[in-house]
Amino acid sequence: MLDLKALEKNFEEIAAKLKKKKVDEKLLLKLKELFVKLKKERSKLENLQAIQNKKSKLFPVYKKEGKDINELKRELEENKEKIAVSQTIVRDLENELYDIALMIPNIPDEDVPEGDGEEDNVEIKKVLTPPQFSFKPKEHWELDPNGYYLDFKRGVKLAKSRFTVLKHKAALLERALINYMIDFNKKRGFEEVAVPYLVNRESLISTGQLPKFENDLFKIEEENLYLIPTAEVPLTNLFRDEILKKDDLPIKLTSYTACFRKEAGSAGKDTRGMIRQHQFDKVELVAITRPEDSDKVFWEMVSCASDLLSSLGLAHRLVMLCGGDLGFSAAKTIDLEVWFPGQNRYREISSVSNTRDFQARRAMIRFKDENKKNRLVHTLNGSSLAVGRTLIAIMENYQKEDGSFEIPEVLKPYL
RNA sequence: CGGGGGAUGGCUGAGUGGUCGAAAGCGGCGGUCUUGAAAACCGUUGAGGCGCAAGCCUCCGGGGGUUCGAAUCCCUCUCCCCCGGCCA
Numbered sequence: 001m002l003d004l005k006a007l008e009k010n011f012e013e014i015a016a017k018l019k020k021k022k023v024d025e026k027l028l029l030k031l032k033e034l035f036v037k038l039k040k041e042r043s044k045l046e047n048l049q050a051i052q053n054k055k056s057k058l059f060p061v062y063k064k065e066g067k068d069i070n071e072l073k074r075e076l077e078e079n080k081e082k083i084a085v086s087q088t089i090v091r092d093l094e095n096e097l098y099d100i101a102l103m104i105p106n107i108p109d110e111d112v113p114e115g116d117g118e119e120d121n122v123e124i125k126k127v128l129t130p131p132q133f134s135f136k137p138k139e140h141w142e143l144d145p146n147g148y149y150l151d152f153k154r155g156v157k158l159a160k161s162r163f164t165v166l167k168h169k170a171a172l173l174e175r176a177l178i179n180y181m182i183d184f185n186k187k188r189g190f191e192e193v194a195v196p197y198l199v200n201r202e203s204l205i206s207t208g209q210l211p212k213f214e215n216d217l218f219k220i221e222e223e224n225l226y227l228i229p230t231a232e233v234p235l236t237n238l239f240r241d242e243i244l245k246k247d248d249l250p251i252k253l254t255s256y257t258a259c260f261r262k263e264a265g266s267a268g269k270d271t272r273g274m275i276r277q278h279q280f281d282k283v284e285l286v287a288i289t290r291p292e293d294s295d296k297v298f299w300e301m302v303s304c305a306s307d308l309l310s311s312l313g314l315a316h317r318l319v320m321l322c323g324g325d326l327g328f329s330a331a332k333t334i335d336l337e338v339w340f341p342g343q344n345r346y347r348e349i350s351s352v353s354n355t356r357d358f359q360a361r362r363a364m365i366r367f368k369d370e371n372k373k374n375r376l377v378h379t380l381n382g383s384s385l386a387v388g389r390t391l392i393a394i395m396e397n398y399q400k401e402d403g404s405f406e407i408p409e410v411l412k413p414y415l
Numbered sequence: 416c417g418g419g420g421g422a423u424g425g426c427u428g429a430g431u432g433g434u435c436g437a438a439a440g441c442g443g444c445g446g447u448c449u450u451g452a453a454a455a456c457c458g459u460u461g462a463g464g465c466g467c468a469a470g471c472c473u474c475c476g477g478g479g480g481u482u483c484g485a486a487u488c489c490c491u492c493u494c495c496c497c498c499g500g501c502c503a
Contacts, residue, residue, distance in 0.1 A: 039465070042464075042465075043466090043471090047472085049473085055484095056484040057434060058483090060484095075483085080483075242425095243461095245443095364462095364463095372444085374462080374463095
């Protein structure tokens with residue numbers, strides 16, 4: 001959530017920055033006005049409450065002194081009416097305010113490039129060169145036309161489209177990758193955690209998936225729980241409503257989970273193969289830091305994911321997302337795109353984001369600083385990596401002319 | 416899923432209508448003592464909002480109600496624990 005006080009103070013500046021994310025300035029103005037109005041009405045209410053509190057305390061005194069109570073009682077009954085009216089106004093304003101505030105995305109960092117979408121993202125660097133083939137490399141589903149490794153047909157039979165069954169070496173490789181990634185991340189100082197795959201509404205509001213993206217989530221209606229779209233949600237929410245000790249920061253976590261997404265807006269996109277699934281495995285990184293440390297940790301996370309790809313021998317590039325492509329909660333995002341020889345292009349395999357205090361404010365994650373002040377932390381998240389996409393990247397990059405594929409050296413101990 | 420019991424500050428836990436934002440203990444922080452530490456002793460210690468400040472307001476799981484006044488009474492929802500059943 002935006003800092004409403006900052007919005008009130010520096011409206012022009014914030015509105016200008018949010019233009020990068022295509023936020024309607026009129027809506028922002030409305031938000032600001034609601035905030036000012038709310039503060040005014042609230043202080044009016046508080047004055048009335050102060051009167052009520054003070055005078056109510058006279059009752060025991062009057063009784064002791066044997067004074068008449070009726071006059072006082074009448075007065076307070078009247079005041080009570082005023083309080084009720086004011087309270088209703090305050091509550092309505094609050095509801096209206098939060099309905100809007102929760103729908104406004106994070107402010108992009110200064111260095112986030114302008115742009116409307118993917119085509120305006122800025123390549124930062126390329127790592128490793130894509131492999132050369134003496135034949136025309138195939139896409140992963142072409143490598144395996146009979147569904148020996150990736151059984152799309154049976155995935156559909158069991159659930160619906162965008163579900164896949166992994167078999168033989170692919171199933172083994174999936175599991176090996178998960179273990180390899182977690183071990184790799186642990187060496188970089190990220191602590192392994194195992195978390196629930198179902199979370200409640202509050203958790204999803206805190207990390208920014210709700211209320212805006214309800215349609216992207218699988219929901220268990222009768223339980224009021226949602227399947228996690230990413231481990232970022234449970235990992236970040238671990239610290240919701242907590243005040244952390246300054247010495248505990250930064251907290252750096254890694255976790256493997258399955259992830260579930262409805263892919264509501266992706267009709268027709270990547271329908272073939274395993275690029276875009278309703279259920280996929282991912283090893284995630286999450287960090288909770290002091291505000292002054294979040295940039296440093298951000299680049300640590302980018303390096304962690306990039307080095308991981310390099311260790312698997314996968315050519316990739318780093319791309320900084322432009323304002324228009326930036327996610328709802330992110331102030332800055334670097335995508336890692338891995339080379340897919342069959343598609344002859346780079347595709348996203350990891351995304352590292354700094355949300356600054358945006359999620360922390362929603363989730364009320366704070367720390368006590370050296371002056372004993374409670375301050376919001378910064379939260380960061382990144383994939384390291386999307387396991388299914390890594391699997392097919394390996395299949396494509398390590399493919400041989402006969403359709404078989406090699407296994408990267410570093411994974412062999414894991415098989 | 417059936418039966419019972421709960422939800423109070425970082426934790427344990429007292430508080431059943433009136434200066435209760437809340438006893439006590441633990442923990443944390445500061446100090447005394449000590450070469451240093453432990454122990455002991457003393458002090459201090461919830462969060463949010465408004466305000467230059469003094470100060471005021473809100474918060475005892477969430478929501479609603481009764482009352483001049485609610486942590487305390489009523490309604491409702493959620494969650495947790497125990498016993499039994501089922502089960503990885």
